[in-house]
Amino acid sequence: MNLDGRRITIILIVCVIAIIFVIRLFFLQVVNSTWREQATALTEEEIPLYPPRGIIYDREGRMLVTNQTVYNLMVVPKKVQPFDTTSLCKLLRIQPSDITALFAKAKARGEYHRPQLLVEQITPADYAAISEQLYKFVGFYAESRTLRVYPQSVGALFLGDVGKISPSEYKANNYYTKLEYIGKSGIEKAYEEELRGVKGIKYAFRDNVGNIKDQEGDKEDKAAIPGIDLICTMDAELQKYGEKLMQNKRGCIVAIEPKTGEILAMVSAPTYDPNLLVGRVRGHNFNVLTNDPQKPLFNRATQAQYRPGSIFKLAQSLTALSVGAITPQTRIHCNRGIIGCHGSHSYDDLEMAIVHSCNPYFREVMHKVVEGNRDPKSRFRDARLGLEIWQEYIKRFGFGSDLHCDIPGVKTGNVPGVEFYDKWYGKEQWAFSTIYSLSIGEGEMLVTPLQMCNMACIIANRGWYVPPHTVKQIGIGGKPKDDFLVRYDLGIDTAHFTTVVNAMEKVLQPGGTAWRAAPKDIVVCGKTGTVQNAGGKEDHAVFICFAPKEDPKIAIAVYTENAGFGGTWSAPVATLLIEKYLNDSIAKSSESREKLILDANFLDR
């Protein structure tokens, strides 16, 4: 028996084991490994420091959106020690099943050792009572968070809201963690990067009961940088008054300062108090608002796409003057055989045709633009060439585009062109006679109220616009985004605007379609419209205007759905707002109009 061999065997085995150790040791230290991140996540924690979100003020410095501290109650299930379930549930106003369900969920996800959210957004008052008792419950702790609050309770859709990040938003952006909040709409979304600030990091250790310890690590903490405050373009008083005038109605108002493109008010009715979508009530209220048949969460000012109706005749006039199809003196018979008209007139020039909103006149105007005898052999090919020119001009007004504005989710509307009709009717299967309803703003043309207000701005400025926007200063005393320091010039002769502006002035003079809505002492230039609805429903009442005539300060578009005639139901809303904005008060002579509007209710139509 070779005993010496046995001894050597054992020694060799021990040596091999020792070598395996050494190799394993270096393997753990040198080789890249994912477990390291897992281990650090469990232990040396990177506690995010959330900066306060930027505050939003209106153009007069009134605070519109600010922050409130709330507390989230967290629990690390693994750290929990036996506790008095009944008293904890009573303290937090939850059911024991909430805790067991959360623990089961955490276990299923393999997150038993990670902080779990038990109760969200506890108010400071409630937290004061809870914090006194919390030490009794090992493994439970509170984390402070900030919530948005809206002291003025106005401009819900204008300002937008903040909500928990969605899976798709989380995937699209590597700044956030799964538990964070992000701007969901309006300014909150468009200016998310400015408002959110920069998160800081505190490197800390949690002890075995979940408390954070002040322990110096080898990494330096990073302080959070607070979000940037914004001054938005809104005039809160005007916005509030607009919301009041639109009570019990569906529709919207857009008011813009023509020179700057600053949106002074943007109302989408019915409206709601933005504070409803904050805190623990958010989930419930969000459901209620989503299911409301009046669709209060739908921003009609930027997302509703209507046929433009009669107000589109203004763009048609300017296009026709610009391409030389007509002059201001061009007179056309009010031939009601092809297309209807209203009022007593028969042979208007351009100015009066605008005042009377003469349908046959504008049919002929567009006819002249589109059928220019550019291809003598085929009226189909002639119409194609003509429509291309027409479409190019109409697009200069910003129709069919998002206007480069800063409002999330704006719709572009539709400016039908050659391509559109080729698809619809077939190539060379259509001529002007096929598409003439475009001439009076019906047919396949779609616009948003924002675009119509922008058109009012273009006319007010006599030929140019600044993209409409919602933020005036990024940081107090700062500038707007560079996009909003640029003028878009339409390249239409200023002189052509004179006729149109004069006609618009007459609309609010006796004999005009909106003369009853005219305020005292202010020269308002406007145009009424009624947009026909399918299914026998009442027309949408539309009105656009600007004031004063010289050096205009405000341009407004008002849509009142299913209200009827634009001059009756939308024009007074606009002129009341103008009075409010320019004079800061409503004249005695206008009070009856105000009452009429406030009393009107079109919600059931």
Add this chain to the structure above:
Amino acid sequence: MKNLLNKLQGDRTIWMVTFFLSLISILAVYSAISTLAYKAHGNNLRFLIKHGLMIVAGFGLMYYVHRVQFKYFARLSLILIWVAAIMLVYALVFGHNLNDANRWIAIPLIGLTFQPSDFAKIVLVIYVARVLAQKRDQLHDFRNGVVPVLIPIVVICGLILPANFSTAAMLASITFLMMFLAGVPFKHMSKIFIAGFGLIVAIIVVGETTGFPTRYKTWKNRIINAMNDDSDGNYQTKLAKYAIHEGGIIPKGPGTGSSRNFLPHPYSDMIYPFIIEEYGSVLGGITLVLLYLILLFRTIKLSVNNPKMSAQLTALGLSFMLVIQAFINMAVAVSLFPTTGQPLPMVSMGGTSTLFTCLAIGIILSICRTKDETEEEHAASDQPNNQVMPA
């Protein structure tokens, strides 16, 4: 001091190794328990003093024991094996139940507790060595040579098993190794191996079907966790790996370890990764491996100086026990082995376990004394046999 050094008998190298291990132990335990959690409870110094006293007492015990001739231990083991068995039974029935396992017995008056398995380990090694030496000429005969060796092993390991699977398995392996070294023929060794394997299979079958023993589930979970890297139960090992990674090759310096804040038991079971974090893998990790290897190789080299086969086997058995225990602890830390709860001998803060480790080293030292010193007991009970372990 010089006087004391002169009085030291036995191998200087083993003394030095033991001294270094205890030095590392004091430093690491001091660093590990000076965390905020312990400071807050105000008893970190108390822990350290207790541990220091235990080491001093251990060295005293070692000094005393290494001067005692081995033959007395061999004789004592005849009685102590019964004492160990009775204590194990007592602990199983009445013992303090810490962490749902590892039964402890309280020593009256001093306020100390100890694990009877710590005691039984040493006694069994000596006893088995003695029986093997006595039966060495009959080892080819399974019934008369091997079975008498197996009976005490099966009884003692069987008593340890319900409370502490890993210690039982380790002890069985060590005695198996001793049989191998004593020259039990391969055919018998393989029979025993197959029987042991069969026993484990039987435990699994019984455990799966009846749920008995009650700790079966824990054992199973640990093994499953060791294989499944994502599981929650593997939290400890993840942390250990993290600490080892943080250590790097170049030392971070004592007192800088951050893992003590979250490593469970950074002063006992998980002291190895903690030492690596503070001293680096070369100075901390490899040095410790080398210290245990020196202890083992020194014992293998010197034990042949003792003429008695039982003494040689005891020295080898005890040093293997220390080294295997150390390797298991390290293997857990580097995730080569499921979590077991074996402390790092001499280094972990383990209360009375330290004393038993010192006792084992003291016995090794006694056996490994120079030839001259052992000459006088040459003609004692066992037959002299220098051929068992040629140097």
